Amino acid sequence: MYYSITGKVAFYEEGRLVVENNGIGYDLGVSANTLAKFAKKGETVTVYTYLHVQEDALRLFGFATKEEKAMFVNLIGISGVGPKIALQILSGIDLQRLAICIVNSDVKTLAKVKGIGRKTAERVILELKEKIDLESNEDDSFFGLIGGGAQLTDDTSNDAVLALVSLGISKTEAIKAVTSARQKSSKLEDIITIALRSFDR
Numbered sequence: 001m002y003y004s005i006t007g008k009v010a011f012y013e014e015g016r017l018v019v020e021n022n023g024i025g026y027d028l029g030v031s032a033n034t035l036a037k038f039a040k041k042g043e044t045v046t047v048y049t050y051l052h053v054q055e056d057a058l059r060l061f062g063f064a065t066k067e068e069k070a071m072f073v074n075l076i077g078i079s080g081v082g083p084k085i086a087l088q089i090l091s092g093i094d095l096q097r098l099a100i101c102i103v104n105s106d107v108k109t110l111a112k113v114k115g116i117g118r119k120t121a122e123r124v125i126l127e128l129k130e131k132i133d134l135e136s137n138e139d140d141s142f143f144g145l146i147g148g149g150a151q152l153t154d155d156t157s158n159d160a161v162l163a164l165v166s167l168g169i170s171k172t173e174a175i176k177a178v179t180s181a182r183q184k185s186s187k188l189e190d191i192i193t194i195a196l197r198s199f200d201r
Helices: 032-038 066-076 083-092 095-104 107-111 118-137 155-166 171-182 188-197
Strands: 004-013 016-021 024-029 044-054 057-063
Touching: 004 024, 004 032, 016 032, 016 044, 024 044, 024 057, 032 044, 032 083, 044 066, 057 066, 057 083, 066 083, 066 095, 066 118, 083 095, 095 107, 095 118, 095 155, 095 188, 107 118, 155 171, 155 188, 171 188
Parallel strands: none
Antiparallel strands: 004 016, 004 044, 016 024, 044 057
16 A cells, blocks of 8 residues: 655654655664664654554554565564564664574574563574475575576575575575676675665665
């Protein structure tokens, strides 16, 4: 219903951001990471939005990037993970680190997020990693050819692609970005960072 809202920051506090557009103030639930980027009253911002519908309530959530929004949608699709827990996860760990945790099955790091126990961390990693694996199996080009015939043959590159896909980036775009980033670094975290910077916000 709402893809994004562009307007001025009218009010903010922990977990909440109000963006005013044409006289209407949109009350958004946000993560600490998004709030850190938008917490300046009067500043004009573009917030990617998601309308969460429940039987007894409608709640609008806002995100600084499309990748954070995609991760939020993935998280609330997990049994036992609602919007509150999803925002806790997105507030306690940056997207890059979260993606790496999922790819590497790093339960220990994710479980350190405030309010997230080991069982929830295990469920998040298990379900999102399975989802990525299912999507990758539907397209042989995921680990295969790109355009002119370049290949992703090393585990680091493949892990970086999986991490980007977990953030809602298409497989084709992820492969191209990682292929370019791989020429600048051989470290997984650096590759993911460089690849993310190549996408327009």
